[in-house]
Amino acid sequence: MKITRVETFALPPRWLFCRIETDDGLVGWGEPVVEGRADTVRTAVHELAGQFLVGADPLRIEDHWQLMTKGSFYRGGPVLSSAVAGLDQALWDIAGKAYGAPVHQLLGGPVRERARAYSWVGGDEPAAVRDQIAAQMEAGFTAVKMNGSGRMDRLPSTAELNEIAARAEAAREQLGPGGDFAVDFHGRFSVAGAVKAVGVLEPYGPMFIEEPVLPEYTHLIGRVTSSTTLPVATGERLFSRTDVLPALQEGVAVLQPDLSHAGGISECRRIASLAEMYDVAIAPHCPLGPLALAASLQLAFATPNFLIQEQSIGLHYHAGAELFDYVADPEVFRFHEGHLLRPTGNGLGVEIDEKAVRRADGSAESWHNPVWRHPDGSFAEW
Numbered sequence: 001m002k003i004t005r006v007e008t009f010a011l012p013p014r015w016l017f018c019r020i021e022t023d024d025g026l027v028g029w030g031e032p033v034v035e036g037r038a039d040t041v042r043t044a045v046h047e048l049a050g051q052f053l054v055g056a057d058p059l060r061i062e063d064h065w066q067l068m069t070k071g072s073f074y075r076g077g078p079v080l081s082s083a084v085a086g087l088d089q090a091l092w093d094i095a096g097k098a099y100g101a102p103v104h105q106l107l108g109g110p111v112r113e114r115a116r117a118y119s120w121v122g123g124d125e126p127a128a129v130r131d132q133i134a135a136q137m138e139a140g141f142t143a144v145k146m147n148g149s150g151r152m153d154r155l156p157s158t159a160e161l162n163e164i165a166a167r168a169e170a171a172r173e174q175l176g177p178g179g180d181f182a183v184d185f186h187g188r189f190s191v192a193g194a195v196k197a198v199g200v201l202e203p204y205g206p207m208f209i210e211e212p213v214l215p216e217y218t219h220l221i222g223r224v225t226s227s228t229t230l231p232v233a234t235g236e237r238l239f240s241r242t243d244v245l246p247a248l249q250e251g252v253a254v255l256q257p258d259l260s261h262a263g264g265i266s267e268c269r270r271i272a273s274l275a276e277m278y279d280v281a282i283a284p285h286c287p288l289g290p291l292a293l294a295a296s297l298q299l300a301f302a303t304p305n306f307l308i309q310e311q312s313i314g315l316h317y318h319a320g321a322e323l324f325d326y327v328a329d330p331e332v333f334r335f336h337e338g339h340l341l342r343p344t345g346n347g348l349g350v351e352i353d354e355k356a357v358r359r360a361d362g363s364a365e366s367w368h369n370p371v372w373r374h375p376d377g378s379f380a381e382w
């Protein structure tokens, strides 16, 4: 079997799919994208495919991964690691279809029958937090995640800390003691500011605090982890085992590798294994589309130290498309009591509606995250 063609599709709301075709007629799909840099990643996908994949045997996944990540003198970073990630997902999809098995079966077989998942709630105001959590509980979820704050001074004021606490209090009241909420800081604070903000959240017992500091300060995250009893999470902006190692050494409790950013199933599997050596759980980041979620689930079902899965249904960034729009059989993402059930289809286990994908290709407005400024006019982290 040989790879004959690699195509990419830019799709609303902000996604990029890749499709690898073989001379055996088998087709694999993946989702290589950096939110806000889809066109850049698309170029990288075609460069890598032309250089290393077209004409090659798709079943040599590890050898392809080695060449795609190390075959160029300059390597790593979000763009290249995300391009590799989507191609890696598509190669695993082909392998599963060729061997007649779900990817998690090829990774050693299932270690669980259902995977807990959480939904996003935005909710800038405590009242909105309550309403949105109530809606997610109504939909059957037992866990949610929300932003800890809006634009933040690097050292939060007492008034800002009170707002952070009020949101958390509203979340805890709505969920009761049996539900879980996580709080995402998006690196909006300085290290010292994060220590202050985590402190006010302790009484409300969030499941974890995410990205208390920016990824470039991961070597300092230990100041946060050692200041609190709350579990600290990070990893959506770390792209390899090398990148996550300082976080593990500095005491994070949860790693959040993104299957579409951190080298795909191949590297995220190894990141999970490395995390096990630090008694750290993984909660794969996934605010993306159906292929990223399908790849995440394949890892979840084969990984002992999996904690919970992010998923993007109804995510506030979505405009013009939703998770199921490009899927022929949405039943594959069946939710039951806050969990996703184990997919049984071969490969990634999701059947793509190719007509819908080809129809939507190129219709995406290019998505970029907002650029924020402080009241004094200087740049503020989003």
Ligand SMILES: [Mg+2]
Binding pocket: 184, 186, 210, 211, 236
């Ligand atoms: Mg996050």
